[in-house]
Every structure is written in C-alpha cells, then in structure tokens.
Amino acid sequence: MTVVNQSTLDSYPVTLAFEQFSLQLERTKGTPGVPIFDMEGGCMLAASISRNWGAYGRFVWSINNPQAPQPCYSDSSDGGVGEQVESEVGLAGATYRLIMPRPIGMPQGTYKGSTQFTVGGDGDFAFGNNATNFNNAMLTVHLELDVRHDLYLRFPPGSERAVLEPPGGWQAYLGGRGVPPRLERDLPFRIWSTGPFKVYKRCEYDIGEHCGIRNASNHSVPVEVGLSLPGNVQHGGDAARRIQLTTGAVGAPVFEPQQLLANHPGQVHFQVGREAVGEMTRHAGTTYQGQVTVVFDAEL
Structure with missing residues (x-):
C-alpha cells in the first residue's frame, strides 16, 4: 500500500x-x-x-x-x-x-x-x-505511521558570540593595504540526525534577505549566513556547501542525510562583503552588532 x-x-x-x-x-x-x-x-x-x-x-x-x-x-x-x-x-x-x-x-x-x-x-x-x-x-x-526524527546539535563554548574579522586578521588593513575583501567567522558544530531537516535564520535587524549588524549611529550592513554540512548530507541533490539560509521558515533549504548522522561536523558561516566593509571603515571606531538565530527544524 x-x-x-x-x-x-x-x-x-x-x-x-x-x-x-x-x-x-x-x-x-x-x-x-x-x-x-x-x-x-x-x-x-x-x-x-x-x-x-x-x-x-x-x-x-x-x-x-x-x-x-x-x-x-x-x-x-x-x-x-x-x-x-x-x-x-x-x-x-x-x-x-x-x-x-x-x-x-x-x-x-x-x-x-x-x-x-x-x-x-x-x-x-x-x-x-x-x-x-x-x-x-x-x-x-488502515495504517497510521508517526515518524519523529531525533535532531541534536552541539556547539563549543563561546559560540553564542561570533567576532567577524578579515581573512588573516586586521594586520593588513592596519598596515595601509586597503579595505579588507570581507569580514567573516565560521562557527563549527557537531550534529546528530535521523532524518531530513530544514534550516533558516531569524534576524534582530532585517536588511532585505539578509540579517544586519548595526552601530550606535544606526548604520547597518548586511551579513550573509550560510551552512555547510558533511558530505553525506545533500541539498537539492548536491553537496551541502555554504548554502545560504532564508529568513524565516518559508522556502527554507531542506537538508537530506543519506545515512545516519552521528557526531558529524558542520559549520555556520557569517560574512560581510567588500562593499559593506568599505562602508564600515567610514565609521571606524564604532562597534557593529546584531543578533542572528539559526533554527534547525525537523518539521518540514
């Protein structure tokens, strides 16, 4: 049947x-x-x-x-x-x-x-x-089957704070080599899952399809949020590498493990692009911050 x-x-x-x-x-x-x-x-x-x-x-x-x-x-x-x-x-x-x-x-x-x-x-x-x-x-x-998947994540201590920096640090910029190509931070985690799941984000500050970070003068720049998962997890039939997350559950990317996930590695990627970094340098000395919540959801 x-x-x-x-x-x-x-x-x-x-x-x-x-x-x-x-x-x-x-x-x-x-x-x-x-x-x-x-x-x-x-x-x-x-x-x-x-x-x-x-x-x-x-x-x-x-x-x-x-x-x-x-x-x-x-x-x-x-x-x-x-x-x-x-x-x-x-x-x-x-x-x-x-x-x-x-x-x-x-x-x-x-x-x-x-x-x-x-x-x-x-x-x-x-x-x-x-x-x-x-x-x-x-x-x-009549058959009625109730499928409930286990989904468990473990982030290392301190993962609640992601400090964005240029690749290799700030030394090149401070040495007068121009605007950094980007600001970024990757947060590693371990994942356990017995079935497919979707992942999306929620933003304290929304800038179009991105989350934003803001300084005390209310100047905001967008932050791209992506996700990478192990090779045995697919998104749309391909490897799950730096998949951009939607804001909210509607249209959120779905990730499909091809086998049981048990203590496998993953990463959440945060990145501010070159153009936005250039805007931030005109506000040097200020701190940009904003809250981003990444939601892993087994309810598809």
Whole structure:
C-alpha cells in the first residue's frame, strides 16, 4: 500500500508481510476433533490449545515464507469415517511485519494509508471449503505511521558570540593595504540526525534577505549566513556547501542525510562583503552588532 504524509503529501510504498495466523474453533457437529495438527501447505504449528476431547481449540500457524506465502490447510478426515464436521470460528488474528523505506529519508509527520483484502472463497483470506456466514467479504487495513526524527546539535563554548574579522586578521588593513575583501567567522558544530531537516535564520535587524549588524549611529550592513554540512548530507541533490539560509521558515533549504548522522561536523558561516566593509571603515571606531538565530527544524 501507499502511505501519505498528511502535511507534506510525500508518499511512500509499504508492504504488509503476514507472518502468523490464529483461529479459535469450536465443533458444533460431528465427533472428530477440531483439525489443528494435521497440517499441509506452507505453514507450521507454532502453538495450540485443545479442550473437551478436541471439541474446542485455539492455534497459531506460522507462515514459512511470508514474502511468498503458500496456502495452509488441515485435513479434517478421520480415518475414513466420513462424518461431516462443522465448527464455528470465534476469534481470528494475524501478525505481520511492516516492510517500509528507511525512515531516515522520510520527512517527519503522520503518514496514513489503507488497503483491502477479500475474505472467503478463493479470496486473500480463505477459511476452507464450505465456510459460510462471514460478517464481511472485505477486510480493510488502515495504517497510521508517526515518524519523529531525533535532531541534536552541539556547539563549543563561546559560540553564542561570533567576532567577524578579515581573512588573516586586521594586520593588513592596519598596515595601509586597503579595505579588507570581507569580514567573516565560521562557527563549527557537531550534529546528530535521523532524518531530513530544514534550516533558516531569524534576524534582530532585517536588511532585505539578509540579517544586519548595526552601530550606535544606526548604520547597518548586511551579513550573509550560510551552512555547510558533511558530505553525506545533500541539498537539492548536491553537496551541502555554504548554502545560504532564508529568513524565516518559508522556502527554507531542506537538508537530506543519506545515512545516519552521528557526531558529524558542520559549520555556520557569517560574512560581510567588500562593499559593506568599505562602508564600515567610514565609521571606524564604532562597534557593529546584531543578533542572528539559526533554527534547525525537523518539521518540514
């Protein structure tokens, strides 16, 4: 069957592989015992209870090959006596294994799907020759899967403050070599994740699509905020290298681990471009600052 994410509408195929069946039978006509042990076909007896000289029984049959099951049945004959036996089915049950994609590739959320099986005769669930009085000729199985991913980050102490500097420091600028090409700071972190996630930013000061830093005279310049993740994480099918973050969750870039992330390295990049640095040098002696919040979100 197909299950669909109720928020994102992503869909994935899943398979029910039935592994065991159980029945409760009670003889209503005839003297031979309820047939439990004389089995043929693609099953084996897993457990059974029999009482009243075999007039009542419960049993569990295991499917030998759940992915390619063969019919399972028992022989109700009794040494050639030929007496007709009738039994009532009081309870029926089944166990199954769910075969599904790796959850690491599935967006977080609730997935729903359903499928139907025919009951009786030569249907998907056939209870033998002359079985009658089914209360329904169709069995509908509904699945609801709740996918919740773990997402954990660890930044080193002091990461709450990013001091932006030219590549190699301020020595060249102080020595009269002109305006630095940029100001930058990379903050390293470690990441653990079991599934896809999106990342975006929130700004204390907004300057277009960028966050801003501002001095005491209210002069502002934009700061580009990017993200780099390990090689086994993709964005849009490519490596996640210096991906620019949006302001707010709308349209935020989505990152898809190709395998479990466990203590892998990443970096948040902050950068002020040459033109903005030139503006800042005309306000030498002032301090520019602003708050940027980077949000890692497993809710896609």
